[in-house]
């Protein structure tokens with residue numbers, strides 16, 4: 231029988247369902263044997279769903295549970311202590327983005343990972359999006375010529391909140407607003423296509439009053455290549471119209487990924503001035519891409535395969551978000567890798 235890695239899912243909230251569905255669909259080498267959540271009802275429900283054993287603390291799970299790896303899906307302020315406990319117990323760790331809200335905390339986590347010598351991965355599913363990978367391939371092959379500029383737009387209608395204030399609205403628990411949170415999934419593809427971000431200039435705002443961090447950001451990212459891209463993020467307004475998620479413009483053509491359920495990847499060039507649809511409906515988004523990332527993790531654990539992106543590489547999204555925050559304060563261009 232194929233070897234499998236036993237995993238504990240730590241935190242059974244929103245994203246845990248996507249991880250579980252992704253495992254079932256795309257990561258057959260993962261066997262979920264433990265579930266951890268301080269909320270007893272959530273732990274029990276997910277244990278029933280997965281057939282794993284429920285625990286209400288990681289400490290308890292680490293002392294008696296049967297698993298080699300943990301998949302940490304907790305509020306950001308808990309990432310450091312949880313990851314360090316798991317490394318101290320000799321576990322492999324996959325940790326939802328961002329690694330932690332500050333670079334100092336990330337450095338402590340990286341040191342613990344190094345001391346443990348186990349596999350460490352930051353979960354960033356956009357690195358596995360088929361359309362993002364196709365754009366990377368097309369750019370590398372010169373399909374749109376030399377890159378002139380690009381744009382990424384992460385926009386959601388604000389909606390109406392009911393119930394208690396979520397942790398991600400509290401700066402002390404989240405460390406930031408939408409740039410640090412979901413914005414990572416828009417910054418990563420830009421880095422995959424354009425290289426490393428050198429500096430940023432940005433304004434931020436709070437149209438969603440309940441959020442302590444920014445719910446709006448308009449920023450320019452200058453890459454080491456000299457290319458400047460625009461990154462816009464918004465959680466505000468009651469209605470948001472259609473448009474594009476990404477646009478990359480080169481000297482010979484343009485690549486566009488549309489927002490919304492249509493979600494075409496379209497190439498415009500001399501042979502296709504009206505546009506050629508290369509992919510439709512944003513394939514692999516949703517649970518599948520979580521499955522691809524967790525399959526990558528399982529292969530690193532079981533086969534020693536190199537991860538598609540190292541944890542150090544994942545700091546690029548966090549550092550870009552932190553530089554956006556500094557720039558919004560200073561009104562100046564701010565370096566990302568300081």
Ligand SMILES: NC(=O)c1ccc[n+]([C@@H]2O[C@H](COP(=O)([O-])OP(=O)(O)OC[C@H]3O[C@@H](n4cnc5c(N)ncnc54)[C@H](O)[C@@H]3O)[C@@H](O)[C@H]2O)c1
Nearest residue numbers: 241242243244245246266267268269272303304305326327
């Ligand atoms: N990749 C993505 O697209 C994506 C989307 C959403 C969230 N996330 C990330 O996933 C992580 C979790 O976010 P979420 O939206 O699922 O949060 P959530 O609030 O929905 O779930 C967190 C869960 O953790 C539990 N919990 C809290 N403290 C705990 C502790 N000490 N020990 C064990 N369980 C505890 C809570 O009871 C809750 O069930 C964050 O890092 C977030 O940025 C990623």
